[in-house]
Amino acid sequence: MTTTTGSSGLDALFRPRTIAVIGASDDPRKIGGRPIRYMLEAKTTATLYPVNPTRSEIQGLQAWPSAESIPGGIDQAIIAVPASMAEKAVADACAAKASAIVMFTGGFAEAGEEGAEAQRRIVELVRKSGARLLGPNSIGAFNTADRTFSTFATAMDRGTPEAGRIGLVSQSGAVGSYLQNLLINRGMAISKFVATGNEADIDVAECIEWMAHDPETEVIALYLEGCRNGPALLRALRVARETKTPVVVFKAGKTDAGQTAAASHTGALAGSAKVFDTALRETGALPCETLFEMVEAIYACSLGRLPKDNTVCVISVSGGFGVMLTDAAVEHGLSMPPISAETLATIQQELPLAVGLNPIDTTAQTVSDRTMLARTVERILRDRSYGSVVLFMANAGRNPHDVQVLREPLKKLREDFADVQLALCVQTIPETRAELEQLGYLIFEDPTQAIKALAAASSISHSLRNPTPAASVMECAPLQLSHNPDEAQSKEILSSAGIEFAREIVAATADEAVAAAKEIGFPVVLKVLSAQIAHKSEVGGVALGLADEEAVREAFARVTGNAAKAVPDAEIRGVTVAQMVSGGTQTIIGGHIDPTFGPIVMFGLGGIYTEVLKDTVLRTAPVTHDDAIQMIRSIKTFSILDGARGQEKADLDAIARAIVQMSQFIATHADEVESAEINPFIALPKGGFGVDSLIHLSNQH
């Protein structure tokens, strides 16, 4: 009944109608007993077939000697047998024409080479039969609407979860379960859950794509430890953006120490944290710093409404909290446009001590009649609309009377201003919290957290509504080089790729150097030219500001001599003669191949800024001109290019053109080139050009 090609092959994983549990146990606490117990307790809509050749009945259900013996075949087989019996069980599942196999059994790739070999055999078996495999070493998957709980997660001991709208995709069963509990504790409910375990077949990317199309899933929570196929992950995240499904991500392994720990845990390459973050953001997914932050961001997206922009209006019953919320809004990039003085005057007719145009401090006057708060919000939203409104109500939510009085006005407010995200910052008791959420209000306790979550939601909203068009890779002939090119060759290659360089002539002798200097015009710069010497100034291979013929002649002898002395076996082709550049701002434009996500382009200010401040920005390559402009504007030291200290502004378009060309270069030659760098690229008030460059091939080390 389910197709097994593409992501539709996951239907049998998430919406099975018939499930065989191979290795079924009568003991409801054993891993072969738990899924049966959970589904019986939850009154699953699927038909369950316990498979156990030694018993006739399991947990009150008829037991079957094998999956193959079940009449009519099955959609899904759960494998809950020891590792030694796993291959046989998989063969049985395939024979029963299972479309999806959920494999709890561990002891495979995660346990060493022997296990990896067994895992490869199982995958081969599954592939042949056309089935799809979750795991091995997975705690399973579940669907709360159909109440199919193909999992042994002990998190279910608190009861199988209610149906909700959050899709949870995790590479780790433990983290997935923990996160599930955190979401439930925060009043949210899960639609689908999957922990991908060893990812021998089905990976997180496919699960994301499937959930992006699932009408029961409104937000996706994603936990990642590593990624074997970066481009597939990015494709899946882009699909989620197309279906307007927010994806909130936590990625473990941000620091070197964390990555080392991750490598010993999963064996998978954690990848560069910065590239990961960049790549996720490009697709519109939101990476979070902590699990709590993740839960709060998901919460802010969970009521079926996102802020339409990043404006926020803060209304508070206490000035101190108005200040706190304002600080937080500024720090997290929300904008606080003011209400009109006329509207404040209207508010003051009821609340004479009210002050401020945004934040608006109602003072404690509303304690006697909380409905005044709702009227204040209404007056404000009749004046102007906001992406979000935060109403700080102190401890009002602890008082059932206050909430009773506010219910109708709040309901009307929610209906009248359907396009505004309404959040209450208030201390509550669980019942009033649930009641207020039911009305469509987000409820936060901590003011800063309220703002942070609204900022996260408005950033997600922005990227769902403004998908950046992807640049297409241009056609290009391969380089076909057998050795790393030297500086002059590198420049030639990048020049052909459309990047401008300072005029430069290669000179093999002092006479040629003098002739070149005369052609270019004094003063000039001489640099030794050798494929074996990358850091020319470190070996005394550079001479600056040569004003005449004599100086050039002397410098030629000096730089080639220094270089030969420093690197005796270097093949020295001579020198490059270039115009002495003065003025402009040194930038760096680079490209490299990330092991997870492929071609990446980089931009930053050159020299000390790159080395000391690490103030660089990355994108997956290729990029569009608009992307490149955004990259330039996003470095911390952008003001230096933007005319700080009375300098002329740099020509951003010229820098952007070079970034685009570099991104095309690294993307088209991703198979041959490991990295390329223009350092410095001089940004001028009009135009810009590279001065030095280096290309490193992927087959050379």
Add this chain to the structure above:
Amino acid sequence: MTTTTGSSGLDALFRPRTIAVIGASDDPRKIGGRPIRYMLEAKTTATLYPVNPTRSEIQGLQAWPSAESIPGGIDQAIIAVPASMAEKAVADACAAKASAIVMFTGGFAEAGEEGAEAQRRIVELVRKSGARLLGPNSIGAFNTADRTFSTFATAMDRGTPEAGRIGLVSQSGAVGSYLQNLLINRGMAISKFVATGNEADIDVAECIEWMAHDPETEVIALYLEGCRNGPALLRALRVARETKTPVVVFKAGKTDAGQTAAASHTGALAGSAKVFDTALRETGALPCETLFEMVEAIYACSLGRLPKDNTVCVISVSGGFGVMLTDAAVEHGLSMPPISAETLATIQQELPLAVGLNPIDTTAQTVSDRTMLARTVERILRDRSYGSVVLFMANAGRNPHDVQVLREPLKKLREDFADVQLALCVQTIPETRAELEQLGYLIFEDPTQAIKALAAASSISHSLRNPTPAASVMECAPLQLSHNPDEAQSKEILSSAGIEFAREIVAATADEAVAAAKEIGFPVVLKVLSAQIAHKSEVGGVALGLADEEAVREAFARVTGNAAKAVPDAEIRGVTVAQMVSGGTQTIIGGHIDPTFGPIVMFGLGGIYTEVLKDTVLRTAPVTHDDAIQMIRSIKTFSILDGARGQEKADLDAIARAIVQMSQFIATHADEVESAEINPFIALPKGGFGVDSLIHLSNQH
């Protein structure tokens, strides 16, 4: 019975034995009824005297016509009458010889000039009688041990709080109450609470100092909006450090927008957020970014134990969480030294799949017997000690059986390693959480939050154990200047203050300039000299690299001419002739008078670093040489001084000496000088010297 001098005058505020409530109400919901209701409900140890001339009995107690009529006098009077009757009530309290007056009544300084005038009259009245005043416009104070609740805070509607160890000092009643609830929700309990309201007499500083000596208060939570007397606040915080009392602070008004909102709320100057942060940290107090962060930091200090250092060992039942905790530890400055391979081998005898030296991943093997976790921690702590240990136990805390089994082993662990802060990262139900806390374990849900709180506690612990000795201000004759000094005079003044400058000669004519250049040695720099021209290069008033007599002569005419043209009414004294400096690193050393905290010294890298990156560090002046070295090391771009890019390291002692002298200069001349700056101060591999400087007097604008 209480003395009213110094902070001991606060005894009657926090430990009254007899309390008169002036404006007492029989209605337990009115502000004059609430304190009586709260204290009756809580069975207060104090004797209550309701004062109300119109009634004979109030809430079952005998009512008195006036405070003065109460036989034997009173320790404390609460004033809960309308503003119009307040002065009379205060006079009555004074006549009754109240040592402390808690004034709920609002409508004073916060309500405009008329109210401010009335407030001044009240303060005069109180001062004359020798009493102390809390408020006006305060929600009051309370003591949970004595059960004296001199407050009308509605937060008590959930019941008066139990006795605990957290002292809460807040400038805002609303924020104080909200914070009180957050702390209680997190399982903590309050010892003393005070909201200082208008601070007409008693301010937060005095309350902090009193609580620092209070044996019932172990940690102080401080909420600030502004500060009228910075030095008093710092003194109080230093007293808290002396009594080893952690102080955790939230300061509202961090951003410009927040400060504007704060100004309209309190009327008080919020002050520079960066100076505030600096000054608080210097005393050992810990400023927090959010209320939640504050609550978590207090929690980490609340079990009577602080981490002895910043080392942490992470033990996790799931690799993913080990990675998360490691990332967080690195990001928050904790160190993770490894256990020995032998100890891991011992652990592996029981848990064969356990991996890692720190983090240590026990894997899910411990699910069958949770006591293995306690044994693992014990093995680790027998190997080496840590400041803190975090044990991640997933959802184990939701299962009463798991906790049952672990109680004894955890208890023993806590006793055996009394000097280690032990934290569990686990999901719990409220009962198990309370039980585990009872055993002396910190309980966290979010891994990052656990680490952040432990990092906060270890930073507090470090500063309580290592108070930095304060520098003493040197004696110094006043400057007695009537006008802002020009550059040359500024240098002369700062030279006398002990700061080295580049050799420089003032020249009034071109001939004098040439003579000076010859004396100094070519090449030289010429700068126009005029008290009216601060930014000399902007008016063309600087000439660099003058190599000979002719160049100096030409430059003299040019720079004085340019300056005269640009600033026609400037009085031009001539030029300064200085040696042309090359090499070294430009730094900036400054000092200014902060309106709240007084003399402040500043250090940073010069030029673009200061202007674009705002990479500067502040301290209250004066500083010691060690302080100055720490300042230098704490800038983000310190690596530039520390030999980045193969440069020679700068002479940090020479920079530090200049910082110390500048700090002494600004501190000794705090009454005369508004700001002073050496920019640049050139840091060399050996020595360093100022090149340019500027002093601005406080009476000049």
